[in-house]
Amino acid sequence: MDHECNLTVRSYECDSYGHVNNAIYLNYLEFARHSYLHDNGISVGELRASGHGLLVARIDIQYRRPAYTDDRLVIRTRAVRKMRIGGVLEQTVLRGEEVVATAQVTWVCVDGRGRPARLPPAFEREGFNP
Amino acid sequence: MDHECNLTVRSYECDSYGHVNNAIYLNYLEFARHSYLHDNGISVGELRASGHGLLVARIDIQYRRPAYTDDRLVIRTRAVRKMRIGGVLEQTVLRGEEVVATAQVTWVCVDGRGRPARLPPAFEREGFNP
Amino acid sequence: MDHECNLTVRSYECDSYGHVNNAIYLNYLEFARHSYLHDNGISVGELRASGHGLLVARIDIQYRRPAYTDDRLVIRTRAVRKMRIGGVLEQTVLRGEEVVATAQVTWVCVDGRGRPARLPPAFEREGFNP
Amino acid sequence: MDHECNLTVRSYECDSYGHVNNAIYLNYLEFARHSYLHDNGISVGELRASGHGLLVARIDIQYRRPAYTDDRLVIRTRAVRKMRIGGVLEQTVLRGEEVVATAQVTWVCVDGRGRPARLPPAFEREGFNP
Numbered sequence A, B, C, D: 001m002d003h004e005c006n007l008t009v010r011s012y013e014c015d016s017y018g019h020v021n022n023a024i025y026l027n028y029l030e031f032a033r034h035s036y037l038h039d040n041g042i043s044v045g046e047l048r049a050s051g052h053g054l055l056v057a058r059i060d061i062q063y064r065r066p067a068y069t070d071d072r073l074v075i076r077t078r079a080v081r082k083m084r085i086g087g088v089l090e091q092t093v094l095r096g097e098e099v100v101a102t103a104q105v106t107w108v109c110v111d112g113r114g115r116p117a118r119l120p121p122a123f124e125r126e127g128f129n130p
Helices: A023-038 A044-049 B022-039 B044-049 C022-039 C044-051 D022-039 D044-049
Strands: A002-010 A055-065 A072-083 A087-094 A098-110 B003-008 B053-063 B070-081 B085-095 B098-110 C003-009 C053-063 C072-082 C084-093 C098-110 D003-008 D052-061 D074-082 D086-095 D099-109
Touching: A002 A023, A023 A055, A023 A072, A023 A087, A023 A098, A023 B022, A044 A055, B003 B022, B022 B053, B022 B070, B022 B085, B022 B098, B022 D086, B044 B053, B085 D074, C003 C022, C022 C072, C022 C098, C022 D022, C044 C053, D003 D022, D022 D052, D022 D074, D022 D086, D022 D099, D044 D052
Parallel strands: none
Antiparallel strands: A002 A072, A055 A098, A055 B053, A072 A087, A087 A098, B003 B070, B053 B098, B070 B085, B085 B098, C003 C072, C053 C098, C053 D052, C072 C084, C084 C098, D003 D074, D052 D099, D074 D086, D086 D099
């Protein structure tokens, strides 16, 4: 099952075209991943306290339709690949049935020195597997 | 020849890891494209006044190394593909010799109603061709 | 009665101290004013279509306590002064009973040329009066 | 003598009015204070390593004129008050001779637990005194 979270576009997130600015979508995706981790039992704060960090290595995002102030968006997140030190997520931004944007996000787990590290056991949960 | 522009990382662009936040790189790339257009004789303002807009359709960005407050970065932009209604740019964020991030950015020209439109003659300049 | 709206702090809104960055509070206040207007029957979009704009002339904000990722905040907005061309709002950011920040925001109505303009009749509603 | 620093408005800093968004000015002021500290011999990084932090307690900003993409701005910073645990700065955003915004910024020094702390000796420099 895909993870879903909701948000409403805020006025200050729109640029001079009146559209949500391209960079803001990366904020939305980060917000959704934070929620996805939380709802699968992982607190980023605790992870950091245990000496692990999660870094994004790559984002490939396609912008399909503009979004506007007050639009209610749903962000769907699902694992499409899992490796020993990270994985790939597919994230979709929807407005009702319409696809606003889609992204593939590659993430890796790092240790306190920023080197790739094996995923902690908490990532064995079903929600993290394709 | 590649287009280059410079910027210095500002403190408020860094997140709780002390790194430049992922979304901020998209701001940097937009800043560099704006400068690239300007230095090739295109004003986004005039383009809009003439009923054209430039939209980003896709960004595929790879984060290679973190960047920090006060880092001096160079952003290199070059055309790698050109079509009748848009093109693909390669943008590289450098700190000295180190590659901080690389991105492929697909852009399209649209008319006043947001439909794909043929590029205006101003885009015939050499800087816009691979 | 004061207007209230809710939001949850997002990870990307925090800076390298792990606190919500000072500038982000102004985003929160704008978001709350947008909601306050909407809930009092005013759409910023329609207002603009009718040739009016609302500008902020002054913000005096006091930061009392830091806020952190995932904090649930309430923003309370109430009119403390009303003039023919604008007014003053008091906005309070709360986390439970704790005051996180307080602000006085002076706003003015402008016409299409950016000159101060008399408030449209829609602003006669009770919610806009102290 | 006042401290000065320069910046050029970037496209993504403008909102749907085409103006620099109100919150962005606080980013500009932070950028200017960072530069002001640096040019007076203080590195925020070293300060933190020594167990001190600088927090903003209050910002009172007046917006006088809109600023637009590509505007070249100067930000002037000067100390108007100094206390044992902090001070007040006056910051002015200028475009040529025009005043775009003015702000009074109250800041305090804190220790590792976030409690007000006496300023370290580095703040005895002339640039920090009114």
